[in-house]
Amino acid sequence: MVSDFIVIGAGIVGLSTALRLLKEGASVTLLERHEAGREASWAGGGILSPLCPWNYPDTVNRLVTFSMSLYPEWIAALSTATEIDPEYHVCGLLVLPPYDLDKAVSWCTAHAAPLIYQPFPLSPSHDHAQQQTDQALLLPDIAQVRNPCLSQALYKRVKQLGGNIIEHCEVQKLDTTRQEIRSVRTPHKTFSANRYILSAGAWSKQILGEHALNIEIKPIRGQILLYKFPERPLHSVVLQQGLYLIPRCDGHLLVGSTIEDIGFDKGITPEAKDKLSGWAKQLLPELRGMSPLKHWSGLRPGTPDNIPVIGAHPFLKNLYINSGHFRYGVTMAPGSAEILTNEIMKRAQPFDTTPYQQGWNLFG
Numbered sequence: 600m601v602s603d604f605i606v607i608g609a610g611i612v613g614l615s616t617a618l619r620l621l622k623e624g625a626s627v628t629l630l631e632r633h634e635a636g637r638e639a640s641w642a643g644g645g646i647l648s649p650l651c652p653w654n655y656p657d658t659v660n661r662l663v664t665f666s667m668s669l670y671p672e673w674i675a676a677l678s679t680a681t682e683i684d685p686e687y688h689v690c691g692l693l694v695l696p697p698y699d700l701d702k703a704v705s706w707c708t709a710h711a712a713p714l715i716y717q718p719f720p721l722s723p724s725h726d727h728a729q730q731q732t733d734q735a736l737l738l739p740d741i742a743q744v745r746n747p748c749l750s751q752a753l754y755k756r757v758k759q760l761g762g763n764i765i766e767h768c769e770v771q772k773l774d775t776t777r778q779e780i781r782s783v784r785t786p787h788k789t790f791s792a793n794r795y796i797l798s799a800g801a802w803s804k805q806i807l808g809e810h811a812l813n814i815e816i817k818p819i820r821g822q823i824l825l826y827k828f829p830e831r832p833l834h835s836v837v838l839q840q841g842l843y844l845i846p847r848c849d850g851h852l853l854v855g856s857t858i859e860d861i862g863f864d865k866g867i868t869p870e871a872k873d874k875l876s877g878w879a880k881q882l883l884p885e886l887r888g889m890s891p892l893k894h895w896s897g898l899r900p901g902t903p904d905n906i907p908v909i910g911a912h913p914f915l916k917n918l919y920i921n922s923g924h925f926r927y928g929v930t931m932a933p934g935s936a937e938i939l940t941n942e943i944m945k946r947a948q949p950f951d952t953t954p955y956q957q958g959w960n961l962f963g
């Protein structure tokens with residue numbers, strides 16, 4: 600049987616898109632090269648906000664705000680149906696100095712985002728030689744989710760609703776005819792559907808091949824360290840100049856992350872380990888006698904200004920894309936699935952979504 604949709608790539612973005620279409624009553628097949636949810640969607644941190652939202656364009660923040668308005672209900676429905684808890688909770692984001700106070704305050708005022716001044720350093724045992732007297736800024740409304748659990752819940756829900764997830768099935772070629780996709784080729788079989796959605800993260804441009812036009816999606820590596828405390832060592836996510844600590848409910852602490860433009864290389868490096876652990880130990884002296892339990896990396900689907908590409912291909916009429924979410928694909932997943940579905944179903948959008956269709960950069 601030919602599905603209504605084939606979704607290529609089963610990360611958080613592909614799974615969310617499949618789920619949204621299944622809820623419309625469509626039949627959906629997901630083709631995943633390896634295992635679902637094991638690439639960037641597993642490796643990421645799960646902070647549900649841009650790091651310092653005032654440093655991002657409105658196009659990013661508008662999609663984030665919309666997506667975050669969907670998150671609580673989306674997660675509640677997923678947890679109830681699957682009995683998997685993705686640990687979504689509002690924990691706040693504590694921004695440590697240095698930061699641009701004027702920019703932060705004016706952005707928060709304009710967006711009615713609460714902002715609370717907090718004492719800094721974090722703990723009384725903080726090294727006196729390192730003490731700074733500036734204040735930290737707490738954005739109390741920011742939430743986090745445990746992204747590997749979110750992927751598992753999405754995977755289970757997609758299957759519960761009849762989605763067909765085929766793993767270890769790499770799409771190698773898009774077969775086209777008369778300005779549309781006729782089928783997709785994998786090593787063992789050719790698959791056909793009425794419509795195709797590309798959500799293969801950092802690999803999306805490769806799959807498009809000659810149909811990529813001037814799209815700019817490239818892998819940007821991020822490395823993370825994982826520690827374990829007997830109890831949660833912090834309440835909020837802590838951010839300082841692009842590096843962050845993410846406390847999970849069970850005492851795990853993530854320290855991230857690097858931003859490395861080095862192609863499709865998922866290696867880990869001693870330099871990154873030293874940089875991340877050195878910074879974290881300055882802030883949390885309790886870490887000084889501890890070694891990380893794990894060190895990993897993932898490839899973000901990097902795009903200019905962190906603006907994803909969501910919508911129809913300009914020339915292949917049954918091909919859509921939902922990719923290029925760069926640093927915020929976990930945050931943007933439900934919102935991106937919603938606006939892509941609106942476009943496919945020819946429904947009104949909640950806001951102007953044309954900026955997400957400009958990633959094809961037709962005029963080079």
Ligand SMILES: Cc1cc2nc3c(=O)[nH]c(=O)nc-3n(C[C@H](O)[C@H](O)[C@H](O)COP(=O)(O)OP(=O)(O)OC[C@H]3O[C@@H](n4cnc5c(N)ncnc54)[C@H](O)[C@@H]3O)c2cc1C
Pocket residue numbers: 607608609610611612613630631632633634635636637638639640641642643644645646647648768769770771798799800801802806820821822823855856857896897898899900921922923924925926927928929930931
């Ligand atoms: C270190 C790090 C920290 C991060 N922190 C955060 C954060 O705090 N908050 C946040 O919102 N985001 C964060 N992100 C970003 C977020 O993880 C990504 O934006 C998001 O996971 C992208 O999801 P995706 O589904 O598009 O891509 P992926 O999760 O990479 O999924 C793409 C899928 O496509 C599959 N695929 C590739 N090629 C093919 C093919 N030819 N055929 C079939 N399948 C294929 C892959 O195997 C993969 O499963 C972070 C990322 C990293 C690496």
